[in-house]
Amino acid sequence: MRRWAEATIVLALAAMAGCRTQEIRYGPVPIHNPPRPAPAPEPPPVPAPRDEPAPPPASRAPALKVGLIVDTPAGTVTSPSGMTVETEGGGNIDELAAGQGLAFSADADGGIAMTVLGANGDPAGRTRHGLESPVVVRAADGGVVEVRGAPYRGAILVQNSGRRGLTFVNRLDIESYLLGVVPKELGDVGEGVFEAIKAQAVAARTYAVKNMGRRTSLGFDVYPGTQDQVYGGVNAERELVSRAVRETAGEVLTYGGEPINAYYHSTCAGRTAAIDEVWNVSPVPYLVSVVDVDPRTGEAWDRASGKFQWTERWSGTQLVSILNRTLADSLRGRRIRDVYDMDVLSRTQSGRVRAMRIDTDAGSFIVGRDRVRWILAPARGGILNSAKFDVRVERSGGQVVSAVAEGGGWGHGIGMCQFGAMGRARAGQDYRTILDAYYPGARLSRMY
Structure with a gap:
């Protein structure tokens, strides 16, 4: 995700590259804050045969700029x-x-x-x-x-x-950048999932290439956090991960000759989400819902994740406080004092919440897609693990005293499931097979 080393490389990459019901409409709010993807240029093809990458040329990898500290005195x-x-x-x-x-x-x-x-x-x-x-x-x-x-x-x-501010930018080649990204995005993993590490290296490299130049007005390409990809510099580097980066050097995923939006997430709970299920965008052929289950056992590939199943609870007081904050734009100065009910109205193909109604004394509100994770925020802070959940309220004397969400997964659910990739690697799948599974129709290509 950084600087290109030479102008010719830049040009080459550019060529690739009262109670009434109110419906609240939101745009995409992804983990990595990606741009709206362009509609696919053609209908979904039969998955293309894998390329056999040629040895990388002697030229340097392109450079990327990371905004380490932005607008500081x-x-x-x-x-x-x-x-x-x-x-x-x-x-x-x-x-x-x-x-x-x-x-x-x-x-x-x-x-x-x-x-x-x-x-x-x-x-x-x-x-x-x-x-x-x-x-x-x-x-x-x-x-x-x-x-x-x-x-x-x-x-x-x-x-x-x-x-009156300064921005400190780290400019380095993409391969060096990945050394500090992949360990932060995948966590502390071992040799048994080496092929999943290689798959992550390719996905992270592709994301960096695709998003080159997105933040030019700020003087850099990417942030070092979840707005893009988490980057920890030299302190994050691990030799096993560095080896996976070296063994996939220059490899990116492409569709129609251009780098794809290689989104990924932690845990899909047995099925990934199509991009148009999660955000209000057009369908993308390589970002479709994938059943992520071992056909031999019927068990999800990501079942080892600590977020494969989870439960979140709120007291009635906590729920009122959270909704007054997260629904503030729709309340328009009103205040919620009581929550009457919450109900999932519809689900997406992958089982995530498409629409949920929240009934309160200040009105009824329809929320859905991935944005529901920000609306129904945990009492401890942050956002809800995923939009794949059931919710119920608990009453005493007719009044809601608590709410419980039981769900599975962690993240938006689009693209590669990182725990699923690790499960596949432990079962003997190589990184090409793993990438084929999560980005159907995309081609593994050597960019440099």
Whole structure:
């Protein structure tokens, strides 16, 4: 998800690339906040034969920019081996010895101020003002650069943002980026699911390529959190995962010659969701509902997940408080004091909530699709694990005193089920077979 190394690579990728019932309509609110996918250019094909990837060429992988810290007043950059400081065009600004650091802040006139720090973190020289954005900082020996103490491969770009803010961007090649993404997205896993790790590497790489340039106006490509993919830099790297990234280097999933929207999630509870079940978008041929069950046993591939089945409870007081917050836009100044009932009205093909009615003294509200997870938020915070659940209310003396949701799955349910992929890997399926299962019709292609 970062910078491209050369302009020619950029061009190549671009070529690929009172009680009344009220219905509340929401747009997609995905885990990774993806853009609205374009309608498929053709009807779903018979799954294409797998490509045999050719050896990768000697050219570097494309580069990506990650917005590590966005719109902050100041920040520090260090490196164990010393640093070089340059303009974007390669002009020298400064060279620092090992043990020295840099403190950056925004000038009032829109420039960037930089102060060299000594080994103790105190200023070791006068502050230079008026540096043009971006300032590029690299480790002197090509090693890691640290932002607020966390190490990253590649370079750090310090650039202006907002009126008096700075954004710290990590620019590195996509393969290095994946080393810090796949362990964070898949968790601490072992050799027995190595093929699932490889499948995750391909999906994460494809997501990065597909979303290159989405946030150009912010000065980077992707966030390091769940808005895109979770990225932990060098501290997240694990050798087993790094090997899976290396063994799939350059491989992406394509459809109609372009990288796909390779969405993925933790747990599907035996069946994934079609994208148009979850978000208000057109169907996509490779993001359809997949029955994710071992045909030999009839058991779900993701049954080992701790979120395969779950229960969420609310007291009546908690429910009222949550709904007053999550339905605030629809309440228009009114307040809910009592919840009378909650009922699932319809379900999607994969068993997720399509529409649910919430009856209150302030009116009745229809909510559904994945947005129901934000409306029926857990009392502890966050969002509901999935939209695949049943709900009931419990009464005392006719008054609702609690509500219970019993469900399964974790995440939006679209694309690859990560726990399902691990179950398939343990059963002997390779990463190509796993990807075929979750993205039917997509082709595994070598991009670089």
